[in-house]
Amino acid sequence: MKAACRVSALVATLSAFWMHDALAQSPPDCIDGAVSIPLLGGKGDSPILPATLDGKEIALYFSSGFDVLYVGDMEGFDTDDTRRTHVIMTNREHSQSRPVIKAGTLTLGGLDLQTPDMIQLIDYPMQHIGTRPLIGTIGSTFFNRLALLLDMPHGVFGLIRFRQDAACSNAQAGFIGTGAQALPLTGNDTIMGLIEGKERELSLDSDVPVTTLPERWLNRPAPGNSADDAQHPTVALFGDLHSRLRGTTLKTFRIGQESLDNMPVFAQRDLGVGLLGVDFFQSHIVLFDYPNHRVFLLPAHSQVTRPGLNLHFDRFREGQTSVKEKR
Numbered sequence: 001m002k003a004a005c006r007v008s009a010l011v012a013t014l015s016a017f018w019m020h021d022a023l024a025q026s027p028p029d030c031i032d033g034a035v036s037i038p039l040l041g042g043k044g045d046s047p048i049l050p051a052t053l054d055g056k057e058i059a060l061y062f063s064s065g066f067d068v069l070y071v072g073d074m075e076g077f078d079t080d081d082t083r084r085t086h087v088i089m090t091n092r093e094h095s096q097s098r099p100v101i102k103a104g105t106l107t108l109g110g111l112d113l114q115t116p117d118m119i120q121l122i123d124y125p126m127q128h129i130g131t132r133p134l135i136g137t138i139g140s141t142f143f144n145r146l147a148l149l150l151d152m153p154h155g156v157f158g159l160i161r162f163r164q165d166a167a168c169s170n171a172q173a174g175f176i177g178t179g180a181q182a183l184p185l186t187g188n189d190t191i192m193g194l195i196e197g198k199e200r201e202l203s204l205d206s207d208v209p210v211t212t213l214p215e216r217w218l219n220r221p222a223p224g225n226s227a228d229d230a231q232h233p234t235v236a237l238f239g240d241l242h243s244r245l246r247g248t249t250l251k252t253f254r255i256g257q258e259s260l261d262n263m264p265v266f267a268q269r270d271l272g273v274g275l276l277g278v279d280f281f282q283s284h285i286v287l288f289d290y291p292n293h294r295v296f297l298l299p300a301h302s303q304v305t306r307p308g309l310n311l312h313f314d315r316f317r318e319g320q321t322s323v324k325e326k327r
Contacts, residue, residue, distance in 0.1 A: 030168035034160040037109040040129050042306030046207045046278055048129055049157055054104030059132040061313045064189040065205025066139030069116050072124025079103045086119050137313040140189055148288040152281045153300040164291060176287045180298035181256045194254040201273050207313050208277030215267040220248055243270050
């Protein structure tokens with residue numbers, strides 16, 4: 001669900017330069033500008049960015065699994081109803097029409113994002129990180145003329161504008177460093193992986209707590225009815241849509257040249273695409289090269305030691321929760 005978004009103002013103001021460890025390997029004149037934003041939160045949390053809305057400190061999740069800007073309950077903020085709606089598709093299975101609102105001037109890392117449309121998911125509760133209201137999640141459309149660095153192992157979010165000429169064609173690879181692989185990135189911000197011998201489409205969704213795959217992809221026995229299953233279910237919460245999850249382990253799993261065999265994942269029945277989640281991003285530096293429709297993946301050990309608070313826009317919960325499956 002991609003939507004048009006004006007990013008010229010963002011590109012024009014992207015002039016602050018920052019030094020990432022890998023920049024020494026990339027010719028300086030191939031980088032026209034860059035900005036770095038420290039991630040809030042801790043281990044296990046989705047990427048959280050500090051921002052302001054009409055001068056008030058807020059926070060936003062980031063995930064390329066989303067396209068534009070989604071917010072939940074906006075209690076305490078002045079909002080304007082645009083009298084427009086937007087049809088959203090959850091998990092490529094459930095469609096809903098949601099209102100589009102505006103709520104003032106948004107800034108992110110000193111970058112003026114003007115007064116963007118916000119798709120409101122009113123059934124998503126307001127969350128907080130410290131004193132900052134965590135109002136929603138921002139997607140990739142805002143940055144589709146830039147390269148975006150999501151370095152969760154080091155707690156850094158970055159935006160880079162590389163020169164687009166022949167002399168700088170390898171600048172992105174030099175930036176992320178030795179050992180990275182480049183993969184084609186589709187218009188839906190997905191890549192292809194090989195799961196138990198079959199090629200599958202995977203969304204790079206850093207909001208999902210744990211990598212989750214469609215149940216029909218996996219040749220597993222039908223779920224049992226044990227007392228433990230009944231008392232300790234895991235449920236994915238998408239606002240008022242709740243979906244039951246089952247834990248399993250992938251025997252074989254490859255993404256490009258990287259083997260991820262024996263990776264624990266969740267299986268979900270009402271899911272149309274695989275979701276690479278926080279567990280994947282915590283062990284990889286990821287560079288989205290949007291202008292060239294590719295993504296670089298570099299395995300890395302997490303250096304983040306702050307304890308997390310299980311903060312996600314779409315959440316998982318263990319325990320007794322009613323499940324509503326919309327068909």
